[in-house]
Amino acid sequence: MREDLLKELELEYDQVRFANEREEQRRREQIMAEEPEIYALVRQREELIFGTLRNALRGPADAGNLAARMKELSAEIRSKLEEKGFSADYLAPVYRCPVCRDTGRTGDPVKEPCACLKKAYQQKLRGKIGLDSGKNETFESFDLSVFPEEKIPGQSFSQRELMRVHLATCRKWAEEYPDSTYRDLVLTGSTGLGKTFLLHAMADRLIERDINVLLISAYRMLEVLRKSYFENDQGSSELLDADVLMIDDLGSEPLMQNVTVEQLFNLLNERQNRNLSTVISTNLDMAKFRERYTERVASRLRDSRCCKVMNLIGRDIRVGGNLKA
DSSP states (O other): OOHHHHOOOHHHHHHHHHHHHHHHHHHHHHHHHHHHHHHHHHHHHHHHHHHHHHHHHHHHOOOHHHHHHHOOOOOOHHHHHHHHHTTTTTSSSSSTTTTTSSSSSESSSEEEOOHHHHHHHHHHHHTTTTTTSSOOTTTTTGGGGGSSOOOOOOOSSHHHHHHHHHHHHHHHHHTTSSOOOOOOEEEEOTTTTTHHHHHHHHHHHHHHTTOOEEEEEEEHHHHHHHHHHHHHHHHHHHHHHOSSSEEEEEEESSSOOTTTHHHHHHHHHHHHHTTTHHHHHESHHHHHHHHHHEEEEEEEOTTTTTEEEOOOOOOOSSOOOOOOO
16 A cells, blocks of 8 residues: 555544543533433443453352343343434444454554555545546446447547547556556557546556556656756656556646656656556557657567557547446
8 A cells, every 4th residue: 555545544443533532521421411320231231241351350250141141231231222212332342444443453463454444545546636526437338339430531440449449458457557468568559449437447456456556647757757857856756656657638738848758768768667567548559659759768668578559549539428438
């Protein structure tokens, strides 16, 4: 898990437990003030527990009688709470997650992240990289029916058939990572063909699998690289360290002389040297990509053994469609 997000969650869980304790105390004080008969039973149960512990230090305790009496008192408390209009578990410990009791960890002695912590982490990561916008861009919501069934001019297949192949490729890659056939992916094609949707779907699936993924627009990436170059800012370390870096709409950002190309090359080269995956969407075909970013950069993405280039072609389906480029 990413340490910055995990620290945020640990603080949030601390606050939840503190709020739980305050709520438990509030309920106890309410019962003490409004229902003294029930509170007296609660005190009897507590005295039974503490008295038994004290006696256990002096000699063998009768565990059977203790369990029976505890069960009897607990049943009576629950019954009287319901009689007075409270829930039967009104005085039970308060927590959101019954598995970890809001600690975020399970297991003894080895503490593993609870499912609730994983879910909260995934949601926080989705928000950090811009996937919590309510668009529901997942593999399951990808609608192939918005793509034309007619053959693409000059091709023997339709846009829908082509997208079915690309969808399967992206899904397989996201579900098999880090054991995917290819380390890197490049999605090329003009606007309105579904490139961004596929990136978001891959990111969503990787997050479900607890993979450290960073999704960033090319424009935002340029800002990070610029600050790193001119201000010695350390923000670019996140670009270098993510297991999977996804750069959306590369080619739309302004070129900065001696910065964009050089920094992009350094970024791709360093990530490949560390065997980290990079997924890129671009409106440029590979010829224009090479022209814009130089052969030196393009060569980082041309090794067919490590990188798969996926060409999306056809017409803009945003006219009457529901996908984003």
